Amino acid sequence: MQQDVQGKVDSRAMREVNRSIVLDIIRRGGKVSRTDLAKRSTLTKPTVSAIVDDLIARGIVQEVGFGKTVATGGRRARLLEFNDASAAYLGLRFGVHTTTVAVADARGEVRAIRETPTIAGDPHASVRSALGLLDGALEEAGLPRARLESVGVTVPGMVDTRSGTVAFAPNLGWNDVPIRNLLQQALELPVIVHNVTNAGAIAEGRVGAAKGARSYVWVYVGHGLGAGIVIDGQLFSGTKGFSGEIGHCPIGDEGPLCSCGLRGCLETLASGKAIERIAAEAVRGSEPTTLSSHSAPIDASVVLDAARAGDAVSQRILRGVGQHLGVGLSYLINVLDPELVVLGGRVMEASEYILEGARASVARHTLRSSKVEIVASTLGDRAGLMGSVIAAMDQSVRSYRIVATAERMA
């Protein structure tokens, strides 16, 4: 996510940096005066005033009355405040069953949410259907369309983030869909596309269980299985945006056929659909289980409910899935050495049994298990949508810093 501004420090770059410092203080700091800003930024008062005048002219900052009389006497200072309505961001989540549209304000607070069924196999129709909800959502949010600055999109599948193309989303029936282009043509705004695991990882780090962690892995256990990776505060998407595909790591040459066309994939043993397949087998078995009272096909949520209600077969299914999941987590831990692993997605919302199985399995398969914490997401199923909103904001709000790098320019 980092990019070079330029090799040489010139005055334009300095202005950009100083502007972002002043804006950061106003955004975080509540009501502040120009004098406060100069003190806290260590910039000169004329520099601060020029930046503030520009921010006011653009509607990003507003004046909101006067501060207390200063101790040395003289005029009372005008106070400045960040204008929450100065920008709007659009988050779009294309889920397997439901497409969700969220409109957030300049602080990233979601003000309106709308839903519509996903039209499987037809990305154009799905986009049209989602955009049909936009005006209503903007109205509910109290934000004019002209303030929309950028769009974040989340898709369950393999996304080439650079080109904004969905390479392969079997559960949506999408193949090589240029989703960024489709939306840019319709909205004439910058669009950033992430897969659901990367979006979840972003959101969990900003407002969820990974807040404060510099390097962590966010594991999505839903219909499928995948991981979003954050390294040193930055999302790591791999060379082509295909990182974190632990669902397709082999854990044997045999096993059920995976949706990707390979055999032996971890996803066939540790995912929502694995739970459903194993539950169907259990119902045909001899051991009594409350799952038998449900008509086929049995949804993963039925197994989660049955386990919590005390059904021993369901509990065992989930512990077994957790153990296989733990094997996948041990790959991530051995390869990445993260601070923290967060388990998110629909299936993890309600399963202490999976968590228990996963922790036991990780302890058996890593050298330093005790040092890597494994916790459940605190965002639940909202993580992907929130990640899409945050990604949209990050597209247009930038902070700057200077780094020293050991890498030669040669």
Add this chain to the structure above:
Amino acid sequence: MQQDVQGKVDSRAMREVNRSIVLDIIRRGGKVSRTDLAKRSTLTKPTVSAIVDDLIARGIVQEVGFGKTVATGGRRARLLEFNDASAAYLGLRFGVHTTTVAVADARGEVRAIRETPTIAGDPHASVRSALGLLDGALEEAGLPRARLESVGVTVPGMVDTRSGTVAFAPNLGWNDVPIRNLLQQALELPVIVHNVTNAGAIAEGRVGAAKGARSYVWVYVGHGLGAGIVIDGQLFSGTKGFSGEIGHCPIGDEGPLCSCGLRGCLETLASGKAIERIAAEAVRGSEPTTLSSHSAPIDASVVLDAARAGDAVSQRILRGVGQHLGVGLSYLINVLDPELVVLGGRVMEASEYILEGARASVARHTLRSSKVEIVASTLGDRAGLMGSVIAAMDQSVRSYRIVATAERMA
């Protein structure tokens, strides 16, 4: 490897950046005049002159005669050149059997190498023994001890790079050894410690098969198995410096006991010691093999030689090891989505059979196999030592750039 210099761009930071730009041009560019430098850096001539005067005073740059008369007439320009002898760097590789000392000049060219047996289980004695070779190596290199700027150390084991401690190096018999402190006390110089996979990855990217690649994995197949990871041009060592431990990824609950104390580790099936164990089993089998003419224990190099000489059993052993190695590579590829995988280490120096098995296995276990190239190292067994020298240089030579980051300061 990146670190913040400061949040605000001030004139000191600008001087640092400009100085590194001028020095980079001189280091790369052969003989240049001050006028050339001003043109190529787009800095003013007085700025360039002040920087050059300082570099000359410090002995980093030297004047070397005159250029051609300039077209517009006037004085001939003094030419400037980087002084190769202005600094010396020390590389130390503690290998399982041999400790190697290398002295390099200011360009990183290795000018002298000395070796001594590693004293297993005694880090203090190993350090004393290595440092006993230093004066002779410096003399051979023609570099005075006062020019030594920093030290790079490579160890086969788990290294906490931040504290410079070797947490666990079973093949050296080292446990919690503060190797950086030991060397800093003896030499009073900055010391950087890497494990052999990270050092190999650094070297391969700078001067080997991964040159030009931004994101790649360097896999070490020696006595053990591990990986060094480079992401976007930077070494990625994980939170505690323990990344890339693919040797201890589980590929089953059973299997031989690993040196780490766990069972089912990939290293027990894909490494030099795996080759040796499987070869010993093959000799006891019924199929004829030239390995039978060697006395036990059979070294991995014997199997590599026998395979090249046409022994079918040896070839099959190596292909099988390659297939298991490929499973490990598929974990790395699925998790990291690298541009390139480079296979290095003693065992890979001579085995097309392992490479063949590994490529076939990766093709079977990844979604995008055709797009990730898998190649053999071009540095062979020298990669670790060269990496230690490069790491030492990187400690003292820094380049600067400004980056924009999507990450908030909040």
